[in-house]
Amino acid sequence: MYDLILFLVLLLLGYVFGQRAEKRHFKSIIEREQTLRDILVFSERRIPDEDQLEGILVSGNVVISVDFFKRFVASLRNLVGGRVSSYESLLERARREAILRMKDAARRKGATAVWNLRLETASIYKGAQNAVGAVEVVAYGTAVRQRR
Amino acid sequence: MIVTNIETVPGKQIVKHLGLVSGNTVRSKHAGRDIMAGLKNIFGGELKGYTELLTESREEATERMIEQARAIGANAVVNVRFSTSSVAAGAAELFAYGTAVVVE
Numbered sequence: 001m002y003d004l005i006l007f008l009v010l011l012l013l014g015y016v017f018g019q020r021a022e023k024r025h026f027k028s029i030i031e032r033e034q035t036l037r038d039i040l041v042f043s044e045r046r047i048p049d050e051d052q053l054e055g056i057l058v059s060g061n062v063v064i065s066v067d068f069f070k071r072f073v074a075s076l077r078n079l080v081g082g083r084v085s086s087y088e089s090l091l092e093r094a095r096r097e098a099i100l101r102m103k104d105a106a107r108r109k110g111a112t113a114v115w116n117l118r119l120e121t122a123s124i125y126k127g128a129q130n131a132v133g134a135v136e137v138v139a140y141g142t143a144v145r146q147r148r
Numbered sequence: 149m150i151v152t153n154i155e156t157v158p159g160k161q162i163v164k165h166l167g168l169v170s171g172n173t174v175r176s177k178h179a180g181r182d183i184m185a186g187l188k189n190i191f192g193g194e195l196k197g198y199t200e201l202l203t204e205s206r207e208e209a210t211e212r213m214i215e216q217a218r219a220i221g222a223n224a225v226v227n228v229r230f231s232t233s234s235v236a237a238g239a240a241e242l243f244a245y246g247t248a249v250v251v252e
Contacts, residue, residue: 010190018192025193050158057151057228059206063199065185067192097194116154122232124198124240133189136202138230142152147159 010068018067036103040113054147059140060101064094098139111143150224160251170245171212175205209244222248
């Protein structure tokens with residue numbers, strides 16, 4: 001009985017705080033994407049007109065955890081199969097955040113563009129029954145700036 | 149030392165290839181961070197401790213790769229790739245590798 005109450009309390013806490021945190025995070029991602037729009041990102045490897053440029057490796061990473069409620073919803077989804085939208089939004093947040101941090105690092109180095117963007121995702125924390133606890137996304141690329 | 153993840157160094161010519169260089173580090177999280185992570189698993193959100201830990205580890209792996217490149221007389225590393233794998237419960241390996249070259 002107490003277990004059930006604890007479970008419901010955790011579910012409620014996860015729902016309330018998780019939704020709030022996600023909303024806030026998406027808002028801040030959209031704001032920062034606006035301010036970093038002038039840094040262009042390409043997944044292309046060949047840089048045109050590279051004679052006057054110099055390149056530096058930049059990267060950004062983030063570890064984000066999913067909340068209790070979403071993990072429970074995902075485990076229900078596991079029974080019937082199909083889209084697990086609660087993990088989709090987690091990965092989207094992580095990717096956009098990692099790219100933003102990489103762009104920020106590029107700006108601090110005075111670069112105007114990032115070439116050969118690579119994204120890598122790793123699940124680094126396994127909870128009970130091997131459920132996804134947290135994911136890490138790292139974004140890296142070659143930032144270019146005018147040679148001084 | 150110039151490090152890039154494309155095949156060339158912008159604005160410079162590669163005159164000599166020196167082969168593959170790599171650097172790795174295995175890190176595990178400490179108990180305090182694990183407790184915080186356990187809480188965050190209920191509420192959701194960024195695990196700042198882990199983000200920092202992995203950033204530091206990746207920097208160290210890159211640093212080791214650069215040292216190795218320097219030891220064989222390179223002045224740049226091109227085509228750098230990162231890879232992460234969890235080798236045991238609670239420990240992760242960060243690995244960086246690339247091609248050491250001489251540019252001018």
